[in-house]
Amino acid sequence: MKTKNSIWQWFVHIVLLVISACCLLPFLLLFITSVTDEQSILHHGYSFFPKSFSLAAYRYLGHDLSRILHAYGITIAITLIGTVAGLIITALLAYPLSRKDMPFSRFWSFVVFFTMLLNGGLVPQYLVYTQLFELKNTLLGLIVPGLLMNAFYVMMMRTFFATSIPAPVIESAAIDGAGECRTFVQIVLPLSMPILATVGLFQTIHYWNDWFNGMIYITDSKLYSLQNLLNRILLDFEFLTSSNFAGNTGDMFADVPKETVRMAMAVIGIVPILIAYPFFQRYFVKGLTIGAVKG
Numbered sequence: 159m160k161t162k163n164s165i166w167q168w169f170v171h172i173v174l175l176v177i178s179a180c181c182l183l184p185f186l187l188l189f190i191t192s193v194t195d196e197q198s199i200l201h202h203g204y205s206f207f208p209k210s211f212s213l214a215a216y217r218y219l220g221h222d223l224s225r226i227l228h229a230y231g232i233t234i235a236i237t238l239i240g241t242v243a244g245l246i247i248t249a250l251l252a253y254p255l256s257r258k259d260m261p262f263s264r265f266w267s268f269v270v271f272f273t274m275l276l277n278g279g280l281v282p283q284y285l286v287y288t289q290l291f292e293l294k295n296t297l298l299g300l301i302v303p304g305l306l307m308n309a310f311y312v313m314m315m316r317t318f319f320a321t322s323i324p325a326p327v328i329e330s331a332a333i334d335g336a337g338e339c340r341t342f343v344q345i346v347l348p349l350s351m352p353i354l355a356t357v358g359l360f361q362t363i364h365y366w367n368d369w370f371n372g373m374i375y376i377t378d379s380k381l382y383s384l385q386n387l388l389n390r391i392l393l394d395f396e397f398l399t400s401s402n403f404a405g406n407t408g409d410m411f412a413d414v415p416k417e418t419v420r421m422a423m424a425v426i427g428i429v430p431i432l433i434a435y436p437f438f439q440r441y442f443v444k445g446l447t448i449g450a451v452k453g
Contacts, residue, residue, distance in 0.1 A: 171328070185432070199417050215418035222391060226426070229387040232297070236383060237365040240301045244361045245354060247305065252312050253342055256319035274309040284374060299375035299385060304364055311357045318353040320345065341356035366431055388423045414427070
């Protein structure tokens with residue numbers, strides 16, 4: 159029996175290693191391509207073992223190093239502020255919805271769920287944020303549109319509060335004289351680290367990768383986030399290397415690395431998330447098991 163179990167465990171480990179390799183290989187190919195010589199890609203295609211290496215793509219982006227670092231600072235700021243504020247707002251809404259003694263909790267849960275099905279559309283959203291709240295060309299324009307709750311995160315957190323926070327613990331806190339705010343801050347939140355880390359990771363990725371809000375609400379280049387700046391560099395790069403423009407300027411941009419620059423931009427944007435993910439992994443796995451049957 160032990161032999162069968164060990165064989166099964168080895169089989170499962172091998173399968174998981176293969177799946178992990180399939181997830182990591184694209185990132186490895188992305189990085190290798192970014193340090194590959196442009197001509198090698200043109201002649202031999204993408205490869206894990208390129209004929210020659212080159213840092214031309216990073217040197218090209220190095221001309222905008224100050225702008226990239228400035229955009230990094232803006233992205234880090236909006237990611238930290240947006241994630242923390244988003245967690246607070248989501249938790250403050252999800253916790254009352256998880257309490258059975260809250261009046262009309264089912265109705266308000268339906269209202270939250272309804273926003274997952276329908277929304278007002280882009281034009282009303284743009285008018286509200288630019289005309290009513292005047293968020294255009296402000297950092298709040300990068301934070302607030304993604305801050306006002308995601309219904310999916312609210313329902314996840316509500317489910318966790320309802321199934322993983324023992325009701326007798328809350329009742330005993332009330333008997334000891336703790337109010338709702340104190341119970342929430344000192345008892346519920348410390349017991350909710352898995353779901354907080356899970357939702358926090360989702361929101362962090364959302365804010366870090368967000369380029370849509372910047373494209374709509376930001377026209378001042380000094381307020382570009384990293385994704386907006388890289389997108390702008392890519393658009394400028396495509397214009398400079400386009401056939402019509404290049405035909406009027408000779409071979410000025412003939413040696414500019416086209417493919418490797420795109421890959422280098424992707425590496426610059428994704429590396430911080432890859433570094434941060436392992437720190438959230440333990441809580442992230444726990445948070446994804448919400449609703450699992452407990453023995």
